[in-house]
Amino acid sequence: MTLHYQFIDGDRTLAPLLLLHGNGGTERDLLPIGQFIAPDAPRLAIRGREIEQGETRYFRHLPDGTIDFANLDTETTWLLNTAAALTRKYQLFASRMIVAGYSNGGNLAIRAMMTQPLPYRTALLFHGKPLGPLDQPKLRPHTLVWASYGTHDPIVSQAEFATLQAQIQTAGGGLTTFTHDEQHNLNFSELQAAKHWLAQSGRLKEESL
Template sequence: MSELPLDHVHIAPDDPSDEPAPAVVVLHGRGANEKDLLPVARSLPDDLHVVSLRAPDRLQGGFTWYELDLSGGGLHQSQPAAADFERSRGLVRESIDAAVDAYGIDADRVGLLGFSQGAITSLSLLLDDPDRYSWVVALHGYLPDSHREVAPDGIADKPVFIAAGGADEIIPAARTEAAADRFETLGAAVEYTVFDGGHGIGPAEHEALIDFVERQIA
Protein backbone atom coordinates (compact mmCIF):
# COMPACT_ATOMS: atom_id res chain seq x y z
CA MET A 1 0.00 0.00 0.00
CA SER A 2 1.47 3.32 -1.07
CA GLU A 3 1.77 6.20 1.40
CA LEU A 4 -0.81 8.96 1.15
CA PRO A 5 -1.45 11.79 3.61
CA LEU A 6 -4.62 9.95 4.66
CA ASP A 7 -4.89 6.26 5.51
CA HIS A 8 -6.80 4.48 2.77
CA VAL A 9 -7.78 1.34 0.95
CA HIS A 10 -6.87 1.01 -2.72
CA ILE A 11 -8.56 -1.46 -5.06
CA ALA A 12 -7.04 -1.72 -8.52
CA PRO A 13 -9.06 -2.35 -11.69
CA ASP A 14 -9.73 -6.01 -12.40
CA ASP A 15 -7.71 -5.84 -15.63
CA PRO A 16 -4.76 -3.54 -14.95
CA SER A 17 -2.95 -2.01 -17.89
CA ASP A 18 -0.04 0.33 -18.47
CA GLU A 19 -2.48 3.12 -19.35
CA PRO A 20 -3.85 5.41 -16.61
CA ALA A 21 -7.37 4.39 -15.56
CA PRO A 22 -10.27 6.36 -14.06
CA ALA A 23 -10.85 6.38 -10.32
CA VAL A 24 -13.47 6.95 -7.68
CA VAL A 25 -12.36 8.55 -4.42
CA VAL A 26 -14.62 7.48 -1.56
CA LEU A 27 -15.31 9.63 1.52
CA HIS A 28 -17.14 7.96 4.41
CA GLY A 29 -19.54 9.48 6.91
CA ARG A 30 -19.04 10.69 10.48
CA GLY A 31 -17.95 7.94 12.87
CA ALA A 32 -17.21 5.40 10.13
CA ASN A 33 -13.94 4.49 8.41
CA GLU A 34 -12.40 3.80 5.02
CA LYS A 35 -13.97 0.31 4.84
CA ASP A 36 -17.54 1.45 5.44
CA LEU A 37 -18.46 2.19 1.81
CA LEU A 38 -16.37 -0.54 0.20
CA PRO A 39 -19.43 -2.72 -0.56
CA VAL A 40 -20.82 0.20 -2.59
CA ALA A 41 -17.49 0.94 -4.24
CA ARG A 42 -16.93 -2.72 -5.18
CA SER A 43 -20.27 -2.72 -7.01
CA LEU A 44 -19.08 0.01 -9.39
CA PRO A 45 -17.51 -0.81 -12.78
CA ASP A 46 -14.43 -2.95 -12.37
CA ASP A 47 -12.26 -0.77 -14.60
CA LEU A 48 -12.15 1.89 -11.88
CA HIS A 49 -9.48 2.41 -9.29
CA VAL A 50 -11.11 2.71 -5.87
CA VAL A 51 -9.34 4.94 -3.34
CA SER A 52 -11.30 4.97 -0.10
CA LEU A 53 -9.89 7.53 2.33
CA ARG A 54 -10.06 7.57 6.13
CA ALA A 55 -10.97 10.86 7.78
CA PRO A 56 -8.12 12.32 9.85
CA ASP A 57 -9.69 12.63 13.32
CA ARG A 58 -10.86 9.92 15.69
CA LEU A 59 -14.46 9.84 16.85
CA GLN A 60 -15.42 7.07 19.29
CA GLY A 61 -14.87 3.85 17.31
CA GLY A 62 -14.47 5.58 13.96
CA PHE A 63 -13.27 8.78 12.34
CA THR A 64 -14.59 12.20 11.39
CA TRP A 65 -13.73 14.79 8.76
CA TYR A 66 -14.56 17.67 11.10
CA GLU A 67 -16.24 18.60 14.34
CA LEU A 68 -19.73 20.05 14.20
CA ASP A 69 -20.39 23.73 14.71
CA LEU A 70 -23.71 23.79 16.58
CA SER A 71 -23.77 27.53 17.22
CA GLY A 72 -26.69 27.97 14.82
CA GLY A 73 -28.93 25.66 16.83
CA GLY A 74 -29.33 21.88 16.97
CA LEU A 75 -28.12 19.12 14.69
CA HIS A 76 -30.27 20.20 11.75
CA GLN A 77 -28.62 23.62 11.73
CA SER A 78 -25.11 22.26 12.19
CA GLN A 79 -22.19 23.32 10.02
CA PRO A 80 -18.64 22.04 9.63
CA ALA A 81 -16.15 23.58 12.06
CA ALA A 82 -14.23 25.87 9.70
CA ALA A 83 -10.63 25.01 10.56
CA ASP A 84 -11.25 21.25 10.59
CA PHE A 85 -13.15 21.44 7.31
CA GLU A 86 -10.42 23.39 5.53
CA ARG A 87 -7.74 21.00 6.79
CA SER A 88 -9.64 17.89 5.71
CA ARG A 89 -10.33 19.21 2.23
CA GLY A 90 -6.65 19.96 1.83
CA LEU A 91 -5.72 16.45 2.96
CA VAL A 92 -8.16 14.93 0.47
CA ARG A 93 -6.68 16.98 -2.37
CA GLU A 94 -3.15 16.01 -1.36
CA SER A 95 -4.17 12.34 -1.08
CA ILE A 96 -5.72 12.38 -4.54
CA ASP A 97 -2.56 13.87 -6.03
CA ALA A 98 -0.46 11.20 -4.30
CA ALA A 99 -2.80 8.40 -5.43
CA VAL A 100 -2.64 9.59 -9.04
CA ASP A 101 1.14 9.25 -8.94
CA ALA A 102 1.22 6.01 -6.94
CA TYR A 103 -1.47 3.98 -8.66
CA GLY A 104 -1.50 5.05 -12.31
CA ILE A 105 -4.77 6.97 -12.12
CA ASP A 106 -5.94 9.21 -14.94
CA ALA A 107 -5.94 12.63 -13.26
CA ASP A 108 -8.58 13.87 -15.70
CA ARG A 109 -11.05 11.11 -14.78
CA VAL A 110 -11.40 11.24 -11.00
CA GLY A 111 -14.85 11.10 -9.43
CA LEU A 112 -15.91 11.60 -5.81
CA LEU A 113 -18.38 9.45 -3.89
CA GLY A 114 -19.33 10.64 -0.43
CA PHE A 115 -21.91 9.80 2.22
CA SER A 116 -23.12 12.27 4.88
CA GLN A 117 -20.01 14.18 6.03
CA GLY A 118 -18.26 12.67 3.02
CA ALA A 119 -21.00 14.04 0.75
CA ILE A 120 -20.72 17.51 2.32
CA THR A 121 -16.97 17.38 1.80
CA SER A 122 -17.33 16.11 -1.78
CA LEU A 123 -19.74 18.86 -2.84
CA SER A 124 -17.48 21.49 -1.30
CA LEU A 125 -14.38 20.06 -2.98
CA LEU A 126 -16.16 20.28 -6.32
CA LEU A 127 -16.87 23.96 -5.76
CA ASP A 128 -13.29 24.54 -4.59
CA ASP A 129 -11.94 23.32 -7.94
CA PRO A 130 -14.43 21.92 -10.48
CA ASP A 131 -11.73 21.02 -12.99
CA ARG A 132 -10.19 18.43 -10.63
CA TYR A 133 -13.23 16.15 -10.64
CA SER A 134 -15.14 14.46 -13.47
CA TRP A 135 -18.30 13.81 -11.47
CA VAL A 136 -19.62 13.63 -7.91
CA VAL A 137 -22.00 11.30 -6.07
CA ALA A 138 -23.23 12.98 -2.86
CA LEU A 139 -25.49 10.86 -0.65
CA HIS A 140 -27.40 12.33 2.31
CA GLY A 141 -25.40 15.53 2.60
CA TYR A 142 -25.87 19.28 2.25
CA LEU A 143 -23.98 22.33 1.02
CA PRO A 144 -22.39 24.14 3.97
CA ASP A 145 -22.70 27.89 4.48
CA SER A 146 -19.01 28.30 3.64
CA HIS A 147 -19.75 27.27 0.04
CA ARG A 148 -23.32 28.44 -0.46
CA GLU A 149 -22.34 31.54 -2.44
CA VAL A 150 -19.35 30.06 -4.24
CA ALA A 151 -19.81 30.20 -8.02
CA PRO A 152 -16.67 28.95 -9.74
CA ASP A 153 -15.98 28.67 -13.44
CA GLY A 154 -16.09 25.10 -14.73
CA ILE A 155 -19.16 23.89 -12.88
CA ALA A 156 -21.52 24.11 -15.88
CA ASP A 157 -22.65 20.68 -17.08
CA LYS A 158 -20.63 18.90 -14.38
CA PRO A 159 -22.45 15.60 -13.57
CA VAL A 160 -23.63 15.58 -9.94
CA PHE A 161 -25.77 12.82 -8.41
CA ILE A 162 -27.44 13.93 -5.18
CA ALA A 163 -29.62 11.64 -3.08
CA ALA A 164 -31.64 12.16 0.08
CA GLY A 165 -33.68 9.96 2.39
CA GLY A 166 -37.32 10.88 2.81
CA ALA A 167 -37.18 9.74 6.44
CA ASP A 168 -33.63 10.90 7.17
CA GLU A 169 -33.57 12.34 10.70
CA ILE A 170 -29.85 13.18 10.64
CA ILE A 171 -29.73 15.27 7.46
CA PRO A 172 -33.30 16.04 6.41
CA ALA A 173 -34.13 15.89 2.72
CA ALA A 174 -34.78 19.64 2.66
CA ARG A 175 -31.09 20.34 3.34
CA THR A 176 -30.05 17.99 0.56
CA GLU A 177 -32.60 19.46 -1.83
CA ALA A 178 -31.19 22.95 -1.19
CA ALA A 179 -27.78 21.68 -2.31
CA ALA A 180 -29.29 20.21 -5.47
CA ASP A 181 -31.06 23.49 -6.19
CA ARG A 182 -27.85 25.44 -5.80
CA PHE A 183 -25.93 23.21 -8.21
CA GLU A 184 -28.76 23.42 -10.71
CA THR A 185 -28.60 27.23 -10.46
CA LEU A 186 -24.88 27.02 -11.20
CA GLY A 187 -25.61 24.97 -14.32
CA ALA A 188 -24.37 21.55 -13.18
CA ALA A 189 -25.98 18.44 -14.66
CA VAL A 190 -27.78 17.48 -11.45
CA GLU A 191 -29.66 14.25 -10.85
CA TYR A 192 -31.54 14.58 -7.55
CA THR A 193 -33.79 11.94 -6.01
CA VAL A 194 -35.42 11.45 -2.62
CA PHE A 195 -35.43 7.76 -1.76
CA ASP A 196 -37.47 5.93 0.84
CA GLY A 197 -35.71 5.34 4.12
CA GLY A 198 -33.50 7.15 6.57
CA HIS A 199 -29.81 7.94 6.90
CA GLY A 200 -28.47 5.04 4.87
CA ILE A 201 -28.14 3.69 1.34
CA GLY A 202 -31.07 1.49 0.36
CA PRO A 203 -31.26 -0.86 -2.64
CA ALA A 204 -32.98 1.61 -5.00
CA GLU A 205 -30.47 4.34 -4.17
CA HIS A 206 -27.58 1.92 -4.61
CA GLU A 207 -28.88 0.84 -8.01
CA ALA A 208 -29.37 4.44 -9.14
CA LEU A 209 -25.85 5.53 -8.18
CA ILE A 210 -24.34 2.55 -9.99
CA ASP A 211 -26.25 3.55 -13.12
CA PHE A 212 -25.02 7.12 -12.78
CA VAL A 213 -21.36 6.12 -12.43
CA GLU A 214 -21.56 3.66 -15.31
CA ARG A 215 -22.80 6.48 -17.56
CA GLN A 216 -19.95 8.76 -16.50
CA ILE A 217 -17.17 6.33 -17.42
CA ALA A 218 -18.77 4.71 -20.49
Protein backbone atom coordinates in the same frame (compact mmCIF):
# COMPACT_ATOMS: atom_id res chain seq x y z
CA MET B 1 -0.28 10.67 12.00
CA THR B 2 -0.78 7.43 10.11
CA LEU B 3 -2.50 7.68 6.75
CA HIS B 4 -5.25 5.10 6.41
CA TYR B 5 -6.27 4.32 2.87
CA GLN B 6 -6.88 1.41 0.56
CA PHE B 7 -6.31 1.08 -3.16
CA ILE B 8 -7.78 -1.75 -5.20
CA ASP B 9 -6.60 -1.80 -8.78
CA GLY B 10 -8.85 -2.62 -11.69
CA ASP B 11 -9.38 -2.12 -15.39
CA ARG B 12 -7.26 0.91 -16.29
CA THR B 13 -9.50 1.71 -19.26
CA LEU B 14 -12.21 2.59 -16.71
CA ALA B 15 -12.37 5.74 -14.61
CA PRO B 16 -11.13 5.29 -11.03
CA LEU B 17 -13.38 5.87 -8.01
CA LEU B 18 -12.48 8.05 -5.03
CA LEU B 19 -14.51 6.71 -2.09
CA LEU B 20 -15.23 8.86 0.97
CA HIS B 21 -16.97 7.40 4.02
CA GLY B 22 -19.58 8.78 6.39
CA ASN B 23 -19.39 9.56 10.13
CA GLY B 24 -17.70 6.81 12.10
CA GLY B 25 -16.52 5.10 8.94
CA THR B 26 -13.21 3.82 7.65
CA GLU B 27 -11.53 3.49 4.29
CA ARG B 28 -13.11 0.05 3.94
CA ASP B 29 -16.75 1.10 4.21
CA LEU B 30 -17.45 2.14 0.63
CA LEU B 31 -15.24 -0.40 -1.12
CA PRO B 32 -18.15 -2.89 -1.53
CA ILE B 33 -20.39 -0.07 -2.77
CA GLY B 34 -17.74 0.99 -5.26
CA GLN B 35 -17.43 -2.60 -6.42
CA PHE B 36 -21.20 -2.80 -6.89
CA ILE B 37 -21.62 0.41 -8.87
CA ALA B 38 -18.46 -0.06 -10.97
CA PRO B 39 -17.25 -3.67 -10.53
CA ASP B 40 -14.07 -3.46 -12.59
CA ALA B 41 -12.95 0.12 -11.89
CA PRO B 42 -9.92 0.96 -9.74
CA ARG B 43 -10.95 2.11 -6.25
CA LEU B 44 -9.15 4.50 -3.92
CA ALA B 45 -10.58 5.04 -0.42
CA ILE B 46 -9.15 7.43 2.17
CA ARG B 47 -10.07 7.61 5.85
CA GLY B 48 -10.78 10.98 7.47
CA ARG B 49 -8.31 11.86 10.21
CA GLU B 50 -10.59 13.74 12.62
CA ILE B 51 -12.17 12.02 15.64
CA GLU B 52 -15.28 13.63 17.13
CA GLN B 53 -17.19 11.98 19.96
CA GLY B 54 -15.41 8.75 19.15
CA GLU B 55 -16.36 8.83 15.46
CA THR B 56 -14.00 9.15 12.52
CA ARG B 57 -14.85 12.17 10.37
CA TYR B 58 -13.38 14.35 7.62
CA PHE B 59 -13.93 17.55 9.64
CA ARG B 60 -15.12 18.54 13.09
CA HIS B 61 -17.72 20.77 14.73
CA LEU B 62 -17.50 23.45 17.39
CA PRO B 63 -18.91 22.81 20.90
CA ASP B 64 -22.23 24.41 19.91
CA GLY B 65 -22.64 21.90 17.08
CA THR B 66 -21.88 24.27 14.22
CA ILE B 67 -19.23 23.47 11.63
CA ASP B 68 -15.66 24.41 12.49
CA PHE B 69 -14.95 26.07 9.14
CA ALA B 70 -11.25 26.63 9.89
CA ASN B 71 -10.90 22.92 10.51
CA LEU B 72 -13.02 22.13 7.46
CA ASP B 73 -10.67 24.18 5.29
CA THR B 74 -7.58 22.53 6.80
CA GLU B 75 -8.96 19.01 6.41
CA THR B 76 -10.21 19.68 2.90
CA THR B 77 -6.71 20.76 1.89
CA TRP B 78 -5.24 17.67 3.54
CA LEU B 79 -7.71 15.32 1.84
CA LEU B 80 -7.28 16.87 -1.60
CA ASN B 81 -3.49 16.83 -1.31
CA THR B 82 -3.58 13.22 -0.11
CA ALA B 83 -5.88 12.19 -2.95
CA ALA B 84 -3.64 13.96 -5.47
CA ALA B 85 -0.50 12.28 -4.10
CA LEU B 86 -2.12 8.82 -4.20
CA THR B 87 -3.48 9.51 -7.67
CA ARG B 88 0.09 10.18 -8.83
CA LYS B 89 1.46 7.19 -6.92
CA TYR B 90 -0.91 4.77 -8.62
CA GLN B 91 -0.81 6.58 -11.97
CA LEU B 92 -4.53 7.33 -12.07
CA PHE B 93 -6.19 10.01 -14.21
CA ALA B 94 -7.44 12.73 -11.86
CA SER B 95 -9.64 14.31 -14.55
CA ARG B 96 -11.50 11.02 -14.96
CA MET B 97 -11.86 10.25 -11.25
CA ILE B 98 -15.40 9.71 -10.02
CA VAL B 99 -15.98 10.94 -6.47
CA ALA B 100 -18.43 8.82 -4.47
CA GLY B 101 -19.14 10.08 -0.98
CA TYR B 102 -21.57 9.10 1.74
CA SER B 103 -22.81 11.79 4.14
CA ASN B 104 -19.77 13.48 5.77
CA GLY B 105 -17.34 12.54 3.01
CA GLY B 106 -19.67 13.53 0.21
CA ASN B 107 -20.50 16.83 1.90
CA LEU B 108 -16.86 17.84 2.02
CA ALA B 109 -16.23 16.66 -1.53
CA ILE B 110 -19.03 18.57 -3.24
CA ARG B 111 -18.23 21.74 -1.28
CA ALA B 112 -14.62 21.49 -2.41
CA MET B 113 -15.69 20.85 -6.01
CA MET B 114 -17.88 23.98 -5.93
CA THR B 115 -15.29 26.27 -4.33
CA GLN B 116 -11.93 25.16 -5.71
CA PRO B 117 -10.49 24.52 -9.20
CA LEU B 118 -10.35 20.73 -8.89
CA PRO B 119 -10.00 18.20 -11.72
CA TYR B 120 -13.07 16.19 -10.67
CA ARG B 121 -16.26 16.51 -12.69
CA THR B 122 -18.32 13.47 -11.72
CA ALA B 123 -19.79 12.87 -8.26
CA LEU B 124 -22.19 10.52 -6.54
CA LEU B 125 -23.50 11.93 -3.27
CA PHE B 126 -25.28 9.54 -0.94
CA HIS B 127 -27.38 11.48 1.59
CA GLY B 128 -25.48 14.74 1.32
CA LYS B 129 -26.25 18.22 2.60
CA PRO B 130 -24.68 21.67 2.19
CA LEU B 131 -21.92 22.83 4.51
CA GLY B 132 -23.06 26.41 4.87
CA PRO B 133 -23.98 28.98 2.20
CA LEU B 134 -21.84 29.55 -0.89
CA ASP B 135 -21.69 32.95 -2.55
CA GLN B 136 -20.54 31.93 -6.01
CA PRO B 137 -20.38 28.14 -6.33
CA LYS B 138 -18.77 26.97 -9.53
CA LEU B 139 -18.20 23.47 -10.84
CA ARG B 140 -15.98 22.43 -13.71
CA PRO B 141 -17.74 22.62 -17.08
CA HIS B 142 -19.77 19.49 -17.89
CA THR B 143 -19.80 18.28 -14.28
CA LEU B 144 -22.42 15.62 -13.56
CA VAL B 145 -23.76 14.95 -10.06
CA TRP B 146 -26.05 12.20 -8.80
CA ALA B 147 -27.50 12.78 -5.32
CA SER B 148 -29.77 10.67 -3.11
CA TYR B 149 -32.06 11.53 -0.20
CA GLY B 150 -34.28 9.69 2.29
CA THR B 151 -37.60 11.36 3.03
CA HIS B 152 -37.42 10.26 6.70
CA ASP B 153 -33.74 11.12 7.13
CA PRO B 154 -33.17 12.51 10.67
CA ILE B 155 -29.79 13.97 9.65
CA VAL B 156 -30.55 15.62 6.29
CA SER B 157 -33.77 17.65 6.12
CA GLN B 158 -35.79 18.18 2.97
CA ALA B 159 -34.84 21.87 3.08
CA GLU B 160 -31.14 21.04 3.34
CA PHE B 161 -31.32 18.65 0.41
CA ALA B 162 -33.16 21.31 -1.61
CA THR B 163 -30.44 23.83 -0.76
CA LEU B 164 -27.75 21.39 -1.87
CA GLN B 165 -29.57 20.86 -5.16
CA ALA B 166 -29.81 24.62 -5.68
CA GLN B 167 -26.10 25.07 -5.00
CA ILE B 168 -25.15 22.38 -7.51
CA GLN B 169 -27.44 23.82 -10.17
CA THR B 170 -26.23 27.37 -9.53
CA ALA B 171 -22.68 26.07 -9.88
CA GLY B 172 -23.54 24.77 -13.35
CA GLY B 173 -23.69 21.06 -12.60
CA GLY B 174 -25.95 18.59 -14.35
CA LEU B 175 -27.96 17.11 -11.48
CA THR B 176 -29.87 13.83 -11.14
CA THR B 177 -31.59 12.98 -7.85
CA PHE B 178 -32.92 9.78 -6.30
CA THR B 179 -35.29 9.66 -3.34
CA HIS B 180 -36.42 6.77 -1.16
CA ASP B 181 -38.85 6.70 1.75
CA GLU B 182 -36.33 5.56 4.35
CA GLN B 183 -33.82 7.34 6.58
CA HIS B 184 -30.06 8.03 6.35
CA ASN B 185 -29.40 4.48 5.23
CA LEU B 186 -28.41 3.17 1.84
CA ASN B 187 -30.73 0.63 0.24
CA PHE B 188 -30.52 -1.68 -2.75
CA SER B 189 -32.77 0.36 -5.04
CA GLU B 190 -30.60 3.41 -4.32
CA LEU B 191 -27.40 1.58 -5.20
CA GLN B 192 -29.00 0.14 -8.32
CA ALA B 193 -30.04 3.65 -9.36
CA ALA B 194 -26.51 4.96 -8.78
CA LYS B 195 -25.02 2.10 -10.80
CA HIS B 196 -27.45 2.65 -13.67
CA TRP B 197 -26.84 6.40 -13.71
CA LEU B 198 -23.08 5.97 -13.74
CA ALA B 199 -23.24 3.47 -16.60
CA GLN B 200 -25.58 5.71 -18.60
CA SER B 201 -23.47 8.83 -17.93
CA GLY B 202 -20.63 7.46 -20.04
CA ARG B 203 -18.12 8.68 -17.47
CA LEU B 204 -16.76 5.24 -16.63
CA LYS B 205 -15.39 4.66 -20.12
CA GLU B 206 -14.84 8.23 -21.25
CA GLU B 207 -11.31 9.17 -22.24
CA SER B 208 -9.37 11.61 -20.10
CA LEU B 209 -10.00 15.28 -20.88
